[in-house]
Amino acid sequence: MTDNRNYLGHRNGIPAGRRGECGDYLLYADRLYKTYPDGEVRALNGVSLGVHQGEYVAITGPSGCGKSTLLNMLGVLDVPDNGEIYFRGQPLTTRRDLDNFRARQIGFVFQSFFLIPTLTARENVQVPMFEGPRLSARERAKKADDLLALVGMSQRAHHRPMKLSVGERQRVAIARALANDPVLLLADEPTGNLDSENADKVLDLFTALQKDRNLALIVVTHSDEVAERADRVVKMRDGRVVADSGADIIPTSDSAATS
């Protein structure tokens, strides 16, 4: 799917020296800027970041430094004022079907789970399946059961979120994020509301997903423990990346091979 003409032809594209790199990345954010309409500060001030398929990246930094803003941009929930995001070498921000892209390629996990209170665990997992690949109601239910089994929640499939512990809720939320088999999982403080035991379960799950499904993970976190589990830690401050433990890593060919 790597199509070099596409990004080479892009006017605001990637600097010449990094062109080869971009095509290898699953997701590449190129100098993103963002100022909120009512905000005085620049939430993002020229952030560039590339993530490979199957890579596990932790983003850390002080409160208000722009982590969530960056994560939302990477998940195309929001568009930058300036800069471009490339998915497998293709620019994203000008695409018209961003919802569809998000439905198929990206899974979101949040600190507060955001499950729908009236739906059971099994039904919550099916919510994203109305978009993405076409499935019958039976297939949706079957897939939800499989995903709940994957996160170890089969026993509680018919419970509503209120009846679940917070750790269980987060695992249901992860199952929901996987509903359409995304290639990228974005998590904003996924263990922020969990005790260490439940946090461990979630982190184990992340590691397993990375290994078994070759899923790329970008996890925003304050916790060192979470950061330790990642392949790579990106530190942010005042809307910039100030340190990146994986910046020097030469992209391996496996991402190109899988794409």
Added chain:
Amino acid sequence: MYFVSFILKNLARRPIRTVLTVLGLAVAVGSMIALLAVSYNVERSVEAAFDSRRVDLVVMQKGKPMGWDSEFSEYFVRETAKMPEVERVSEGIVGNANIERDGVLVDLGILLVQGWKPDNFGYEDLQILEGRRLLPGDRRKVMIGSTLANNLKELSKIGPIGHRVGDTLTFVGDPKNPYEIVGIFKSPVIFEDGGAIVPFEDGQELHSKRGKVTGFSVRVRKSAPDSQAEVETVKRKIEALRDPDDPYVVVVADTPDKYVQSVSQLELIRAVSWLVSVIALVVSVISLLNTMTMSVLERTQEIGILRAVGWPRRRVVRMILGEAACLAAAAALVGTVIAFLGMQTLTKMPKVNGFIEPDLSPWVMARGFALTVMVGVVGGAYPAYRAARLLPTEAIRHD
């Protein structure tokens, strides 16, 4: 899970609000349906009667749309009957009369008392339930409609009043001449059922119209069953007639459907039902707007999540419109029941039951349903727009 199940679960989340909204809409929609039905039924019954009585033209005095204030000389009837294209004519006297009991007026609202000749077209589809019909030579005899019979029967529980065959009725202004009830009938025309029929000459006296008629119906000899040419000819000839004794009286001869459109009482019912329908629809839309807007506002975060998991705006719009449409559909169902019960209640009220048949025709129900679904779409449109405009990042920011 089906998309529809999700919509229903959203509605089930606030059961009391959902039920109250549905009830509110149902009352509005129900009154609308009931009035549509009343107006439709009266008109249909008149049209159907003209149809079954094979009436081609209805002749009334020009400029007297109330029907019973029309009056003109029997001359017109005689001259029309002589026309070679005319098969038969059937004249009648119609007026409002009141019944009295021991010199005291019994208030039955509008009570139509018609005077019929023995060969009136109306006898052809009149069903005699008890006793007999009026016969040639009858004087001071009356047949009462089944609705009037029931109303009188109810009144007889309070004090003696004639309501059975063999009893007598006294009309206000004519106390020396009590009428003997000879029969109880059922007519296809709703308001005939709420009234009474007396011999033609008695009717003229009762309504102080000696030598006059209120109007008459004409059957035209036609070359083909639905040929209108002869009808047109007869219409022109009747309208050209002038009474030598009173040349200023002019009559109009209309086809039955045109006549029904012009009767002002029916027009009034139509106008009222239209007005109430509009009010009911506006109230429904506002109520639905209120409910759905609140529902969207309190689900801001949830809608943000739906967007985050990949729902496009149009699916959010479909969800909200779907919820509004479900509320409206439920309201249409409950409203139909309310309409039916409401009409049943009206038929127990003597002052109006002469005009009401508690029957919901499929046409009326379909129309009520269509209007209600329209309410759903209109009332859901703005909340859906609001929901679609929510920014997912805003919605999920307050983590």
